[in-house]
Amino acid sequence: MPDQLTLHTIVSRGFSQNAYVASRAGRTDCVIVDPGFDSQAIQQCLATHHLTPRAILNTHGHIDHIAGNEALKRCWPTCPLVIGREDAYKLTDAHANLSAQYGIGLTSPPADELVDDGGTYTAAGFTFDVLAIPGHSRGHVVYLWNEDDPWVLFGGDILFEGSIGRFDFPDGDGRQLLTAIRTKLLVLPDDTVVLPGHGGATTIGRERRHNPYLRE
Template identity: 45%
Template sequence: MLVTGFPAGMFQTNCYVLAHDGADECVVVDPGQDATEPLFRFLNESGVTPVAVLLTHGHLDHTWSVEPVCEKFGIPAYIHAEDRYMLSDPIRGTGPALAALLGDTEFAEPDEVAELVDGFSLDLAGITFGVVHTPGHTQGSVVFTVDVDTPDGTLAVALTGDTLFAGSIGRSDLPGGNHDQLLRSIAGSLLPLADDTVILPGHGGQSTIGQERASNPFLVGLSGTEQGKL
């Protein structure tokens, strides 16, 4: 399976593309600000066409380009119901500080939006994505899990958005954020994953669940069996 990513825009948000090796279809995850040009160039050079856009949450740095990508290819966007409002009203999700940056820029939902549900699986471009609801950074944050076949066997991958980073966790000071809830989500849904599960976060470099469990300073003393104590 091909999994590629690149940081885009002033927020350096990671946009990911997943496709089976040799396939002509793919899935795009979190196309943020200024993601369209490098994304379209990669798709053209790779000969793959997206069948859907998956969104880990509704913050504008992850959804900025979702409407033009969906419009160009006539495809749906998938987002959790709790964050759907941000597609057309991003300031509600980030507060007034963003207003000056946006100016008179307007945002709209793609023509087709599907709402994600915790525990469901999505079969897109021949890839099965698990959907894990992880509220805390936003109320509609989700993590997508996927098993990637490699020459050495199957590798578990988690696209964690802004829930969990390499060495850090998502902020919780924006509208809809809740620090304790974020820790519960990580403890209950991510830390139980296998140590060798690769995490592909919304910003920064990749890591593994084992590495984060062992060294992430925000997770000290936190385990999958302790989420009820937070």
């Protein structure tokens, strides 16, 4: 992990989804990536480490990645909620974010800022490159931090240790997903750390060599 990055991972129960609280070394502001069902644990983390969130970054609009948005926005109303343009509608649509199908029917406040492929987003001393990776969710984006070594990718539900994201959702597409992983992620340096939405961290090099879904 880069020296400049302080990272806390909050794994929510049920969906075993990873929310990340990231701050630059020595700073008291942070970004929160994909706050899931355990927003209380996230709040506790912020309090324990005296951190103020400057952005809530969503990789995509599935409920397990956005369930904590509302509670956090209530506590930090000026903290912008950020998501890829094409997934923004899922925040406020319980069917599109899949929560209706799980019988919980949850929504999130609407996005404050939208990001697009090839853009950047700056908050809490980080500048992230935004890459769109469709195929799991049409408007899925990943946030790449390349201001220190190794690079770090907040990857959402795209690339996991030994696996890839599901593509059997209504707007999923397996070919699109594999193409985007190959052309946009596997070209990153081998030691790039992938922080996925579920499961443990991995690296681009390890997945390029060992991931059974990425064999030619």
